[in-house]
Amino acid sequence: MKKDNKKFSDQIAPLRDEIDSIDSRILSLLARRQAQVEKVVALKKIHSIPVYHPAREEDLISRLRLQSQSHGLDPDFMEDLYRVILRQSRVKQTQKMEHKGVKPNARVLVIGGAGQMGALFADLFTKSGYEVRILTEQDWDHAPSLCRNIDLALVSVPIEKTLQVIEKITPLLPPGAVLADLTSVKKEPVAKMLSAHKGPVLGVHPLFGPTLSCLDKQIIVVTPGRDGTACEWFTEQLSLWGAVIVESTPGEHDEIMEIVQALRHFATFCFGEFLCNRQAKLERTLEFSSPIYRLELGMVGRLFAQDSALYAQIIFATPERRALLKEFILSLGRHIEMLESNDKQLFIDQFNHVAQWFGPFSDQAMRESTFLIDKLIERF
Amino acid sequence: MKKDNKKFSDQIAPLRDEIDSIDSRILSLLARRQAQVEKVVALKKIHSIPVYHPAREEDLISRLRLQSQSHGLDPDFMEDLYRVILRQSRVKQTQKMEHKGVKPNARVLVIGGAGQMGALFADLFTKSGYEVRILTEQDWDHAPSLCRNIDLALVSVPIEKTLQVIEKITPLLPPGAVLADLTSVKKEPVAKMLSAHKGPVLGVHPLFGPTLSCLDKQIIVVTPGRDGTACEWFTEQLSLWGAVIVESTPGEHDEIMEIVQALRHFATFCFGEFLCNRQAKLERTLEFSSPIYRLELGMVGRLFAQDSALYAQIIFATPERRALLKEFILSLGRHIEMLESNDKQLFIDQFNHVAQWFGPFSDQAMRESTFLIDKLIERF
Numbered sequence: 001m002k003k004d005n006k007k008f009s010d011q012i013a014p015l016r017d018e019i020d021s022i023d024s025r026i027l028s029l030l031a032r033r034q035a036q037v038e039k040v041v042a043l044k045k046i047h048s049i050p051v052y053h054p055a056r057e058e059d060l061i062s063r064l065r066l067q068s069q070s071h072g073l074d075p076d077f078m079e080d081l082y083r084v085i086l087r088q089s090r091v092k093q094t095q096k097m098e099h100k101g102v103k104p105n106a107r108v109l110v111i112g113g114a115g116q117m118g119a120l121f122a123d124l125f126t127k128s129g130y131e132v133r134i135l136t137e138q139d140w141d142h143a144p145s146l147c148r149n150i151d152l153a154l155v156s157v158p159i160e161k162t163l164q165v166i167e168k169i170t171p172l173l174p175p176g177a178v179l180a181d182l183t184s185v186k187k188e189p190v191a192k193m194l195s196a197h198k199g200p201v202l203g204v205h206p207l208f209g210p211t212l213s214c215l216d217k218q219i220i221v222v223t224p225g226r227d228g229t230a231c232e233w234f235t236e237q238l239s240l241w242g243a244v245i246v247e248s249t250p251g252e253h254d255e256i257m258e259i260v261q262a263l264r265h266f267a268t269f270c271f272g273e274f275l276c277n278r279q280a281k282l283e284r285t286l287e288f289s290s291p292i293y294r295l296e297l298g299m300v301g302r303l304f305a306q307d308s309a310l311y312a313q314i315i316f317a318t319p320e321r322r323a324l325l326k327e328f329i330l331s332l333g334r335h336i337e338m339l340e341s342n343d344k345q346l347f348i349d350q351f352n353h354v355a356q357w358f359g360p361f362s363d364q365a366m367r368e369s370t371f372l373i374d375k376l377i378e379r380f
Numbered sequence: 381m382k383k384d385n386k387k388f389s390d391q392i393a394p395l396r397d398e399i400d401s402i403d404s405r406i407l408s409l410l411a412r413r414q415a416q417v418e419k420v421v422a423l424k425k426i427h428s429i430p431v432y433h434p435a436r437e438e439d440l441i442s443r444l445r446l447q448s449q450s451h452g453l454d455p456d457f458m459e460d461l462y463r464v465i466l467r468q469s470r471v472k473q474t475q476k477m478e479h480k481g482v483k484p485n486a487r488v489l490v491i492g493g494a495g496q497m498g499a500l501f502a503d504l505f506t507k508s509g510y511e512v513r514i515l516t517e518q519d520w521d522h523a524p525s526l527c528r529n530i531d532l533a534l535v536s537v538p539i540e541k542t543l544q545v546i547e548k549i550t551p552l553l554p555p556g557a558v559l560a561d562l563t564s565v566k567k568e569p570v571a572k573m574l575s576a577h578k579g580p581v582l583g584v585h586p587l588f589g590p591t592l593s594c595l596d597k598q599i600i601v602v603t604p605g606r607d608g609t610a611c612e613w614f615t616e617q618l619s620l621w622g623a624v625i626v627e628s629t630p631g632e633h634d635e636i637m638e639i640v641q642a643l644r645h646f647a648t649f650c651f652g653e654f655l656c657n658r659q660a661k662l663e664r665t666l667e668f669s670s671p672i673y674r675l676e677l678g679m680v681g682r683l684f685a686q687d688s689a690l691y692a693q694i695i696f697a698t699p700e701r702r703a704l705l706k707e708f709i710l711s712l713g714r715h716i717e718m719l720e721s722n723d724k725q726l727f728i729d730q731f732n733h734v735a736q737w738f739g740p741f742s743d744q745a746m747r748e749s750t751f752l753i754d755k756l757i758e759r760f
Contacts, residue, residue: 019416022416036395071410078407218670252664268676271643288633329716369682
């Protein structure tokens with residue numbers, strides 16, 4: 001057996017050396033590729049051409065898929081690989097491009113700029129060549145001078161302070177300044193901004209946490225209030241930072257957020273709380289689980305890794321939200337009878353009804369989540 | 381402007397050509413890498429060495445991370461890329477290795493081998509050189525001859541038929557044959573197998589659906605019943621197919637599955653059903669959403685893309701499960717007062733309590749899910 005092992009080592013060593021040498025050559029080529037991409041970025045910058053060129057990316061992928069086949073490589077594998085390479089190239093390009101200012105030297109006041117989200121935006125504006133001023137709770141004495149000549153006042157304070165801060169800041173604003181807020185509800189703040197300020201008004205809701213380093217493909221909802229033309233440079237700047245802008249009305253925004261934020265997080269909270277009260281053996285359940293359970297439990301764990309006060313704010317934000325959550329709990333109560341009577345057929349009927357309603361989204365979800373599960377298996 | 385565009389095209393063309401040529405060279409190297417890996421597999425096969433060599437993979441990743449830095453490449457990017465390459469290499473190797481039989485030519489009877497899960501196992505056994513026989517519902521007349529001289533009888537029938545099928549088949553089995561089942565509950569089936577059959581007994585629960593093409597890293601729970609030594613070749617075969625074997629008792633298995641399967645799927649069902657009853661505008665909520673919401677809604681959609689009868693079976697499997705689900709619904713009812721009294725502090729206290737209980741898992745979940753969200757952004 002030992003002799004056999006020795007023979008195996010002798011035979012495998014040159015193969016592994018060859019693989020290592022191939023890997024080194026791939027690495028050098030990737031470095032050269034990156035250098036070429038940097039030249040492309042420099043050119044794009046000179047000619048003000050957008051970074052992301054979906055058609056070129058798809059062309060490249062299609063071509064590589066074809067080439068793979070003739071080389072005996074799996075085209076899906078090749079696509080996976082190049083999605084990673086292209087994303088890296090896009091991130092690098094965006095990092096270089098995002099500093100470009102649409103209205104450089106404009107004066108931006110971030111109210112609550114010491115908070116995490118305020119700080120993120122203050123940083124982005126600064127890097128893009130704006131003059132950024134920060135107003136914190138302790139600084140209200142200097143508010144009049146901070147507001148002088150500003151082009152944009154951005155309110156980034158906790159949700160329960162938004163209305164009073166808007167009221168307090170507006171008398172100090174130049175009439176032509178854009179007034180915008182980053183609150184996660186829009187009806188009340190936008191109404192308040194419109195009544196308190198006579199100039200341009202824009203509601204903004206960034207759908208991401210403040211821990212991002214790059215806005216690439218992140219979504220920002222904007223709900224126009226007044227004088228859209230005067231606000232344009234600001235939304236353009238958000239796009240240039242890589243964000244995807246979705247336009248809505250304050251009413252529609254709030255209704256959708258009831259589901260996207262409040263209901264979803266509350267349902268996750270309830271699930272986690274039940275596991276905790278049952279003292280479920282988390283570690284052991286993970287050993288017993290398919291990757292998809294790991295992913296689903298991960299979604300629950302993820303919630304509880306975050307700030308409880310923030311989630312209390314989100315969940316309890318409006319009476320409409322609290323009513324929706326009550327309705328959700330009551331809807332679950334209706335299932336008790338089905339469980340007690342062991343009525344599988346009722347479950348199947350309801351399930352099929354919901355499946356029909358979800359329609360093509362289900363299959364798409366199946367594909368997307370299967371893709372992710374593969375990624376999860378790959379990594380962990 | 382037109383002139384400027386022309387100039388840009390002229391300047392960018394050679395850069396893009398160079399990138400395309402680099403990509404072609406990378407592709408050739410990957411094909412050569414694959415050829416080398418195939419030689420390694422052939423060698424491993426001869427020497428019966430396992431495919432997956434975690435230490436070598438981690439060495440390789442560490443080395444490439446170091447090399448990336450000296451080439452000005454992001455080490456995380458390089459690691460991402462090589463995880464894709466190594467997974468592909470592992471899948472290819474496993475596909476070649478998994479056919480190896482631990483006890484080739486042994487006779488395996490798959491009862492319910494026409495069902496999806498039974499067919500998957502019948503296929504795996506066949507590819508590994510076993511003599512596979514299939515017993516379907518229509519075939520019971522031939523059961524005695526199908527059972528003759530078999531080494532393993534694998535019961536793969538719907539959960540509600542398991543007990544009666546075990547009862548029906550055992551009188552026909554050779555006393556030394558291994559009797560195993562693939563049911564998703566274990567207490568009753570294993571007890572029934574032990575009382576009906578005098579030979580080796582093994583409970584098996586594959587924690588995956590029947591649509592897989594490869595068992596790589598998939599989990600299979602086994603609950604030993606009797607004569608573990610006689611069952612060993614079967615569990616070894618499962619490992620060789622790439623599965624991870626977790627051992628448990630029928631009681632522990634069922635308790636954990638109440639949470640991992642019943643509770644989780646039921647909670648998802650409730651969420652989907654509520655969205656459907658509210659006629660929530662799914663498409664629009666997705667436009668308004670961060671990638672993580674897309675992922676979470678995808679988990680819900682994924683459920684409804686699957687077989688309602690299967691989920692009814694899973695959820696209603698035992699009285700214990702139904703009691704647990706009732707308890708879950710009742711636990712939610714307790715939150716109504718908190719919502720009605722707008723008691724944010726109570727929510728924060730409960731949230732923090734649960735967060736503490738989740739402990740380090742939360743941070744890990746945060747890291748893992750952030751990784752996946754990046755993958756999701758990359759792809760879609």
